[in-house]
Amino acid sequence: MKNKIIIKPKLLKGTRDFGPQQMAKRQYVMDTIVSVFKRYGYDTIETPVIEYAETILGTAEEESSKLTYTFADNGGRNIALRYDQTVPTARYVAMNYANLPMPFKRYQISRVWRADKPARGRYREFYQCDVDIIGTESLLAEAEMIKIMDEVYTSLGLKDARIYINSRRLMNSILSSFNIPTPVQPEVIRIIDKCDKLTPTDITAEIVEYMSIDVANELLGIISISGDNDSKIKKLNAYDVSEISIILELAKQWGVQMENIIFSPSLARGLDYYTGVIFEVRIPGVDVGSVCGGGRYDDLCSRFINKKISGVGVAFGFDRTIIAMEERGLLDNTPLSSKVLVTYFDDTTLPYSLDILNTLQQAQINAEIYIEPATLSTQLKYANKKQIPYVVIVGPDEMKTNIVQLRNMETGIQETIPYTALQTYMKNV
Amino acid sequence: MKNKIIIKPKLLKGTRDFGPQQMAKRQYVMDTIVSVFKRYGYDTIETPVIEYAETILGTAEEESSKLTYTFADNGGRNIALRYDQTVPTARYVAMNYANLPMPFKRYQISRVWRADKPARGRYREFYQCDVDIIGTESLLAEAEMIKIMDEVYTSLGLKDARIYINSRRLMNSILSSFNIPTPVQPEVIRIIDKCDKLTPTDITAEIVEYMSIDVANELLGIISISGDNDSKIKKLNAYDVSEISIILELAKQWGVQMENIIFSPSLARGLDYYTGVIFEVRIPGVDVGSVCGGGRYDDLCSRFINKKISGVGVAFGFDRTIIAMEERGLLDNTPLSSKVLVTYFDDTTLPYSLDILNTLQQAQINAEIYIEPATLSTQLKYANKKQIPYVVIVGPDEMKTNIVQLRNMETGIQETIPYTALQTYMKNV
Numbered sequence: 001m002k003n004k005i006i007i008k009p010k011l012l013k014g015t016r017d018f019g020p021q022q023m024a025k026r027q028y029v030m031d032t033i034v035s036v037f038k039r040y041g042y043d044t045i046e047t048p049v050i051e052y053a054e055t056i057l058g059t060a061e062e063e064s065s066k067l068t069y070t071f072a073d074n075g076g077r078n079i080a081l082r083y084d085q086t087v088p089t090a091r092y093v094a095m096n097y098a099n100l101p102m103p104f105k106r107y108q109i110s111r112v113w114r115a116d117k118p119a120r121g122r123y124r125e126f127y128q129c130d131v132d133i134i135g136t137e138s139l140l141a142e143a144e145m146i147k148i149m150d151e152v153y154t155s156l157g158l159k160d161a162r163i164y165i166n167s168r169r170l171m172n173s174i175l176s177s178f179n180i181p182t183p184v185q186p187e188v189i190r191i192i193d194k195c196d197k198l199t200p201t202d203i204t205a206e207i208v209e210y211m212s213i214d215v216a217n218e219l220l221g222i223i224s225i226s227g228d229n230d231s232k233i234k235k236l237n238a239y240d241v242s243e244i245s246i247i248l249e250l251a252k253q254w255g256v257q258m259e260n261i262i263f264s265p266s267l268a269r270g271l272d273y274y275t276g277v278i279f280e281v282r283i284p285g286v287d288v289g290s291v292c293g294g295g296r297y298d299d300l301c302s303r304f305i306n307k308k309i310s311g312v313g314v315a316f317g318f319d320r321t322i323i324a325m326e327e328r329g330l331l332d333n334t335p336l337s338s339k340v341l342v343t344y345f346d347d348t349t350l351p352y353s354l355d356i357l358n359t360l361q362q363a364q365i366n367a368e369i370y371i372e373p374a375t376l377s378t379q380l381k382y383a384n385k386k387q388i389p390y391v392v393i394v395g396p397d398e399m400k401t402n403i404v405q406l407r408n409m410e411t412g413i414q415e416t417i418p419y420t421a422l423q424t425y426m427k428n429v
Numbered sequence: 430m431k432n433k434i435i436i437k438p439k440l441l442k443g444t445r446d447f448g449p450q451q452m453a454k455r456q457y458v459m460d461t462i463v464s465v466f467k468r469y470g471y472d473t474i475e476t477p478v479i480e481y482a483e484t485i486l487g488t489a490e491e492e493s494s495k496l497t498y499t500f501a502d503n504g505g506r507n508i509a510l511r512y513d514q515t516v517p518t519a520r521y522v523a524m525n526y527a528n529l530p531m532p533f534k535r536y537q538i539s540r541v542w543r544a545d546k547p548a549r550g551r552y553r554e555f556y557q558c559d560v561d562i563i564g565t566e567s568l569l570a571e572a573e574m575i576k577i578m579d580e581v582y583t584s585l586g587l588k589d590a591r592i593y594i595n596s597r598r599l600m601n602s603i604l605s606s607f608n609i610p611t612p613v614q615p616e617v618i619r620i621i622d623k624c625d626k627l628t629p630t631d632i633t634a635e636i637v638e639y640m641s642i643d644v645a646n647e648l649l650g651i652i653s654i655s656g657d658n659d660s661k662i663k664k665l666n667a668y669d670v671s672e673i674s675i676i677l678e679l680a681k682q683w684g685v686q687m688e689n690i691i692f693s694p695s696l697a698r699g700l701d702y703y704t705g706v707i708f709e710v711r712i713p714g715v716d717v718g719s720v721c722g723g724g725r726y727d728d729l730c731s732r733f734i735n736k737k738i739s740g741v742g743v744a745f746g747f748d749r750t751i752i753a754m755e756e757r758g759l760l761d762n763t764p765l766s767s768k769v770l771v772t773y774f775d776d777t778t779l780p781y782s783l784d785i786l787n788t789l790q791q792a793q794i795n796a797e798i799y800i801e802p803a804t805l806s807t808q809l810k811y812a813n814k815k816q817i818p819y820v821v822i823v824g825p826d827e828m829k830t831n832i833v834q835l836r837n838m839e840t841g842i843q844e845t846i847p848y849t850a851l852q853t854y855m856k857n858v
Binding site: 004005006007008009010011012015016017018019020023024026027037038039040041042043044045046047048049050051052054055058059066069071072073074077079081091092094095096100101102103105106111113115124125133136137138140141144250253254255302303304305306336337338341344350351354355357358361362364365366367368369371372373382385386388 | 433434435436437438439440441444445446447448449452453455456466467468469470471472473474475476477478479480481483484487488495498500501502503506508510520521523524525529530531532534535540542544553554562565566567569570573679682683684731732733734735765766767770773779780783784786787790791793794795796797798800801802811814815817
């Protein structure tokens with residue numbers, strides 16, 4: 001071998017490798033989420049990772065511009081890596097509007113890139129997991145999102161996930177009733193949005209910049225009313241609370257577990273983007289912030305098409321959901337591919353080992369043979385590292401008498417089983 | 430709405446959107462392939478799309494360098510989009526060698542990028558679908574690859590897929606026996622590689638640059654011998670044919686359908702990379718070239734680690750496999766997510782519709798409600814566009830008598846079914 005330069009293998013900060021164990025967990029979570037999306041009639045689409053920079057950035061100087069990876073390709077075209085899934089979906093809808101079933105229900109789970117400074121929990125490359133219904137103003141769409149969030153977290157074992165709901169229209173109607181001028185409303189909402197993080201005193205201190213202390217106290221009293229959803233709706237019936245009331249009723253009719261749905265008049269997520277109802281999901285006792293969020297938007301495609309298209313969507317925080325599940329121990333026993341390892345000691349027993357292996361695989365049981373002759377200890381170590389729960393041990397004696405030794409790797413218990421009974425046995429454990 | 434500039438929505442050439450129908454087909458193919466990989470004990474890993482350019486490009490000036498997308502990020506680091514899955518996997522193995530189960534069996538299906546001129550079938554962004562066993566010299570690994578290729582194409586319905594196999598060692602031993610000097614051997618192999626595309630006369634014309642016409646004819650006679658595998662092996666027993674013979678015997682013991690395995694002494698794929706046995710799969714009558722290929726390599730990780738790591742792997746051509754399946758009509762009826770559409774005519778029947786919908790979804794049946802009140806014709810059109818096979822039609826009469834009208838969208842036949850029988854009915858169609 002010629003003397004060659006070795007490159008130190010390393011990862012770019014803010015990007016990650018996922019090994020087999022991590023991937024098994026991630027795929028389990030992804031598959032569970034996707035199965036719920038499909039159960040509600042959502043199909044997936046896929047858009048390219050690389051697009052014209054103009055498509056991704058738009059014409060305005062937005063916050064996202066400086067966080068978008070852009071570069072010139074060999075042909076001098078300006079290219080960008082997608083920053084989110086929303087803009088490419090909007091482009092896709094604009095290009096295919098005439099042929100899509102409308103309302104268009106689509107989910108999308110794929111990677112996005114941010115040219116950001118990496119920090120704990122902030123990556124340059126990460127997954128987004130979106131589900132949207134595009135092209136309807138029906139409030140049943142909001143109810144469907146609640147049902148989906150409820151079912152996703154129930155399916156993942158996070159049955160106590162709390163779904164918070166509020167309405168931008170309601171918030172505007174409350175602020176207007178206090179004669180807070182429209183241009184100032186966004187500032188006030190930004191302060192209200194911090195209700196969770198700051199003390200009431202701090203909130204009041206900030207908010208009195210925009211109104212008298214009496215008005216501030218009255219306003220904060222209204223948006224932080226307590227009680228169950230029905231009583232909150234009753235207390236706020238002077239304001240535009242009708243859509244919340246309708247949506248909660250529809251969700252109930254659809255079978256949502258209503259005890260986890262919390263109408264929260266102080267919720268103020270995603271200020272500039274959302275125009276109607278907004279959602280957020282948190283897991284009690286898990287300190288990762290919201291694990292899911294979304295709401296209604298009114299001009300999804302306006303960058304690409306002169307048409308007002310309203311929709312509702314939520315984005316599941318994939319990494320945060322996994323953190324929550326790990327904290328609860330819900331991913332401790334996620335299985336890897338192999339269920340059985342068949343041993344390989346030497347070439348005399350190899351045909352018997354292959355025959356056993358083939359019998360298992362034909363029965364759709366995930367199984368493998370240790371790929372070269374080795375000691376039992378080497379093969380058991382391999383099974384342990386790959387978290388293979390069963391090892392079929394076959395030497396000359398087993399071959400002669402048509403039996404196998406089946407070792408349960410968790411308990412260490414080893415049983416003698418007739419070869420003819422193995423397939424059925426393995427199908428039932 | 431303020432007057433804003435509309436950006437013309439368009440795609441970069443060589444990249445593609447995949448809509449719901451296409452995605453359903455692609456996912457079906459992907460899921461089938463993955464289920465086979467798992468059945469043989471392969472786990473997946475994931476590496477980032479963006480890496481240090483040095484990692485992707487290496488130190489040598491390679492063919493791949495000018496086809497790799499590279500750019501400087503905000504911090505002045507040289508970044509590249511991955512060109513293939515092999516180099517990132519090599520980096521991953523080098524970084525994690527001590528902790529990986531060895532031999533390391535992994536599959537990976539993800540996108541790669543080529544800064545190439547797009548043409549028919551040549552994309553700038555496309556999927557690779559690799560399965561590799563890394564860190565073993567056992568020929569059982571080659572047999573496993575044959576078994577996997579056989580099972581993948583059988584599972585996809587392409588039961589007549591032909592798996593061609595040859596050995597670089599055999600080829601070298603044949604060429605050496607003709608006293609063809611080692612430095613010239615690659616050139617001769619390059620010509621032999623064209624045996625499929627050129628006429629025997631053209632091949633001879635090219636090959637006589639390196640040897641006399643008599644030698645050329647004798648060489649071409651040897652590598653294009655006909656007959657079944659056993660007779661070819663016998664005829665070539667003067668050369669290094671032993672590994673082919675062993676691998677075919679192991680594959681047979683493992684239950685491979687041997688009639689589709691073709692030992693082809695003229696197969697000369699991937700010259701510079703492979704060091705042992707090579708594979709290629711073609712579908713008779715489907716003119717897309719090879720749909721799968723691979724072989725044994727001996728220095729996978731040498732760019733990153735001073736250690737010789739031998740392995741065997743094959744890459745499934747995802748797009749070509751789909752083309753082959755489409756030509757055979759194997760993807761004509763790939764279902765989308767929804768199995769049932771429940772109608773929504775007005776708010777009086779909505780609770781009944783939601784109740785039916787919930788019953789179906791609770792039984793894990795993928796179902797949806799048309800999200801806003803609409804005419805039957807609008808809702809049926811929607812079902813057609815989404816290829817939903819059944820529509821549950823419920824108006825005031827059905828609600829009163831606790832029945833539903835179930836319309837089979839393919840046959841157009843409409844049946845009256847008691848609500849209580851619907852769940853069971855739908856689980857069995």
